[in-house]
Amino acid sequence: MKIPFNKPLILNNELDCIxxxxxNDQFSGNGEYSxxxxxxxxxxxxxxxxxxxxxxxxxxxxxxxxxxxQPGDEVIMPSFTFVTTASAFELRKANIVWCDIRPDTKxxxxxxxxxxITHKTKAVVVVHYAGVGCEMxxxxxxxxxxxxxxxxxxxxxxxxxxxxxxxGSFGDMAALSFHETKNIQCGEGGALLVNNPxxxxxxxxxxxxxxxxxxxxxxLVDKYTWVELGSSFLMSELQAAFLYxxxxxxxxxxxxxxxxxxxxxxFLSEIISEEKLPVIPDHCIHNAHMFYLICENFEERSSLMxxxxxxxxxxxxxxxxxxxAPYWKGKYDDLSLEFTDxxxxxxxxxxxxxxxxETEIEYICSKIKEFYRGGI
Amino acid sequence: xxxxxxTGGLGFxxxxxxxxxxxxxxxxxxxxxxxxxxxxxxQNLAGIENEYPGKYKFIKVDICDQKLxxxxxxxxxxxxxxxxxxxxxxxxSIEDPNVFIKTNVLGTATLLNTARKFWxxxxxxxxxxxxxxxxxxxxxxxxxPEIKFTEDTPLNPHSPYSASKTSADLxxxxxxxxxxxxxxxxxxxxxxxPYQFPExxxxxxxxxAMKNEKLPVYGDGKNVRDWLYVxxxxxxxxxxxxxxxxxxxxxIGGNCEIQNIDIVKMILDHLNKxxxxxxxxxxxxxxxxxxxxxxxxIKKELGWEPxxxxxxxxxxxxxxxxxxxxWVKEILNGTxxxxx
Numbered sequence: 001m002k003i004p005f006n007k008p009l010i011l012n013n014e015l016d017c018i019x020x021x022x023x024n025d026q027f028s029g030n031g032e033y034s035x036x037x038x039x040x041x042x043x044x045x046x047x048x049x050x051x052x053x054x055x056x057x058x059x060x061x062x063x064x065x066x067x068x069x070q071p072g073d074e075v076i077m078p079s080f081t082f083v084t085t086a087s088a089f090e091l092r093k094a095n096i097v098w099c100d101i102r103p104d105t106k107x108x109x110x111x112x113x114x115x116x117i118t119h120k121t122k123a124v125v126v127v128h129y130a131g132v133g134c135e136m137x138x139x140x141x142x143x144x145x146x147x148x149x150x151x152x153x154x155x156x157x158x159x160x161x162x163x164x165x166x167x168g169s170f171g172d173m174a175a176l177s178f179h180e181t182k183n184i185q186c187g188e189g190g191a192l193l194v195n196n197p198x199x200x201x202x203x204x205x206x207x208x209x210x211x212x213x214x215x216x217x218x219x220l221v222d223k224y225t226w227v228e229l230g231s232s233f234l235m236s237e238l239q240a241a242f243l244y245x246x247x248x249x250x251x252x253x254x255x256x257x258x259x260x261x262x263x264x265x266x267f268l269s270e271i272i273s274e275e276k277l278p279v280i281p282d283h284c285i286h287n288a289h290m291f292y293l294i295c296e297n298f299e300e301r302s303s304l305m306x307x308x309x310x311x312x313x314x315x316x317x318x319x320x321x322x323x324x325a326p327y328w329k330g331k332y333d334d335l336s337l338e339f340t341d342x343x344x345x346x347x348x349x350x351x352x353x354x355x356x357x358e359t360e361i362e363y364i365c366s367k368i369k370e371f372y373r374g375g376i
Numbered sequence: 377x378x379x380x381x382x383t384g385g386l387g388f389x390x391x392x393x394x395x396x397x398x399x400x401x402x403x404x405x406x407x408x409x410x411x412x413x414x415x416x417x418x419q420n421l422a423g424i425e426n427e428y429p430g431k432y433k434f435i436k437v438d439i440c441d442q443k444l445x446x447x448x449x450x451x452x453x454x455x456x457x458x459x460x461x462x463x464x465x466x467x468x469s470i471e472d473p474n475v476f477i478k479t480n481v482l483g484t485a486t487l488l489n490t491a492r493k494f495w496x497x498x499x500x501x502x503x504x505x506x507x508x509x510x511x512x513x514x515x516x517x518x519x520x521p522e523i524k525f526t527e528d529t530p531l532n533p534h535s536p537y538s539a540s541k542t543s544a545d546l547x548x549x550x551x552x553x554x555x556x557x558x559x560x561x562x563x564x565x566x567x568x569x570p571y572q573f574p575e576x577x578x579x580x581x582x583x584x585a586m587k588n589e590k591l592p593v594y595g596d597g598k599n600v601r602d603w604l605y606v607x608x609x610x611x612x613x614x615x616x617x618x619x620x621x622x623x624x625x626x627x628i629g630g631n632c633e634i635q636n637i638d639i640v641k642m643i644l645d646h647l648n649k650x651x652x653x654x655x656x657x658x659x660x661x662x663x664x665x666x667x668x669x670x671x672x673x674i675k676k677e678l679g680w681e682p683x684x685x686x687x688x689x690x691x692x693x694x695x696x697x698x699x700x701x702x703w704v705k706e707i708l709n710g711t712x713x714x715x716x
Contacts, residue, residue, distance in 0.1 A: 164430025
């Protein structure tokens with residue numbers, strides 16, 4: 001049996017939507033489907049403004065511009081995340097302050113944030129790892145207390161919630177991803193969610209290359225011109241149409257993935273202790289973006305991964321901590337983040353995609369069982 | 377009722393109902409199912425999750441999608457359903473009846489089927505409320521002002537819209553008659569208030585008047601409607617949901633019969649615009665002459681009466697559309713592209 005790690009989602013309505021774009025004869029951004037996607041995301045999160053972008057990286061770079069990050073401003077974020085969580089702020093010459101994660105959810109450890117805050121701290125970026133919410137009650141109150149901008153890197157968190165509120169609805173801003181590896185995808189794509197009403201207007205200017213085109217379109221100015229530092233962050237209509245067809249059906253996708261996730265959990269909890277399986281706090285509803293397990297150590301993970309791969313199963317590890325990245329040329333070599341370092345060495349992700357069959361999960365779990373029974 | 381599944385919650389009445397209930401019933405959780413047609417506007421509920429954390433959840437779904445609706449019942453376990461979802465604009469139903477039949481009739485049947493299957497004959501503490509309309513009764517004569525629609529008035533709909541709502545109303549009734557399924561039906565008169573889609577009489581006239589455009593009035597403008605402030609409708613629905621008797625129909629009205637032309641003049645006067653903006657246009661096909669609702673049953677049996685006065689609330693409503701010009705503009709400037 002051959003089971004890939006991911007199968008990019010296709011729901012079979014995509015072509016109908018794309019066909020309509022061909023008929024509409026508008027292909028650049030902010031057309032019918034972009035607006036439809038924005039509305040749908042606004043409904044899902046009740047945020048004041050959603051803006052689809054050509055990637056989650058774009059959306060993150062927009063948050064750095066909107067937060068008006070200046071050289072030397074400090075931004076607190078986890079190191080256990082994808083490159084662009086940090087590079088969006090590095091581009092603005094921020095000083096990144098790395099925070100360790102919780103061993104259970106692998107999310108930023110909210111108890112370690114406050115002691116990192118200095119007079120230079122401008123923003124906190126949290127990452128909802130695997131679509132499981134960070135401890136937003138504590139985090140929002142810290143940000144409020146110290147008057148910090150809160151940004152949610154919600155790349156994996158579409159349709160997840162924390163205490164009944166959609167992820168992405170807590171921060172001043174949030175960034176979603178629709179990369180092909182995500183639950184809902186359009187190849188490359190993302191969205192910016194703006195919850196702070198004071199930022200809405202600038203968000204649209206920044207998206208439109210820093211021009212006031214939006215005012216021009218509404219007839220508020222007679223010509224449009226450069227008014228903000230921005231870039232071309234728009235998603236093309238072709239992608240937006242593809243995205244809309246999937247986003248419209250996201251509940252179906254979530255239900256299917258959760259079924260697979262629960263099936264994995266039921267199987268594996270019989271052979272692996274619970275602390276080595278994903279932890280979903282009771283107050284979080286997740287979207288089954290990922291199923292992973294934690295190995296005893298780096299060597300065990302390597303052997304298990306090789307074993308599963310050799311049996312046709314696409315199991316892969318995840319982030320290398322960003323503070324250890326070659327980009328920094330040793331700048332943070334002395335920094336030790338206990339759980340970040342440990343989890344990055346031991347976490348192994350298993351196949352997870354829409355339409356994954358129970359028989360396939362059974363096979364994967366039987367191979368894991370075989371590996372551990374073999375006793376390594 | 378702790379967990380209430382609402383359909384059509386991004387529309388005019390649905391979104392007002394959600395705001396109303398979250399404000400007045402702190403123990404109630406709302407799951408909002410909406411397919412986001414042209415009339416479903418997320419801005420109607422912007423910020424609601426932050427205002428009421430843990431009490432509100434949105435799911436985009438077409439209520440005709442049985443499989444998905446079943447999955448949503450399973451994962452959310454509601455103990456009540458209120459079906460607001462409907463195609464509601466009579467003019468659109470004259471142009472294209474099919475979509476009305478699908479959403480209003482098939483959609484209602486799908487919800488009823490799913491709820492029945494999911495509640496599995498265990499109906500204690502369970503309720504299904506079908507939001508119907510006084511248009512199911514047809515029309516009344518203006519010469520006999522003493523005659524009003526009662527719950528026993530024969531159903532006699534005239535437009536494809538009202539025919540589809542009547543069908544849905546009867547399918548709901550049949551679930552009580554056949555299965556003992558706990559259905560309640562409310563039939564309300566014309567609603568007005570904030571967040572109404574600007575194709576309907578009051579918001580349409582306000583937005584045209586504000587732009588000094590001609591106000592198109594059908595026929596002689598003397599069609600009579602009974603007007604109900606949307607918050608009153610919300611409180612009535614909540615009363616029926618909690619105190620109503622399963623299998624019963626309840627009329628909900630505002631005790632407020634007014635000719636369309638008088639409303640148009642009221643709007644113009646309040647906005648200091650000349651009556652010369654009124655433009656009489658050819659009457660709507662099959663235009664019902666008069667609706668008037670006898671809401672004595674709900675008063676007598678459940679103790680509900682409208683709280684708000686039309687002369688006060690129409691002023692608040694006009695002010696709301698003036699203050700929320702942006703909301704109207706977003707709809708009219710093409711954000712909602714299928715508006716005609």
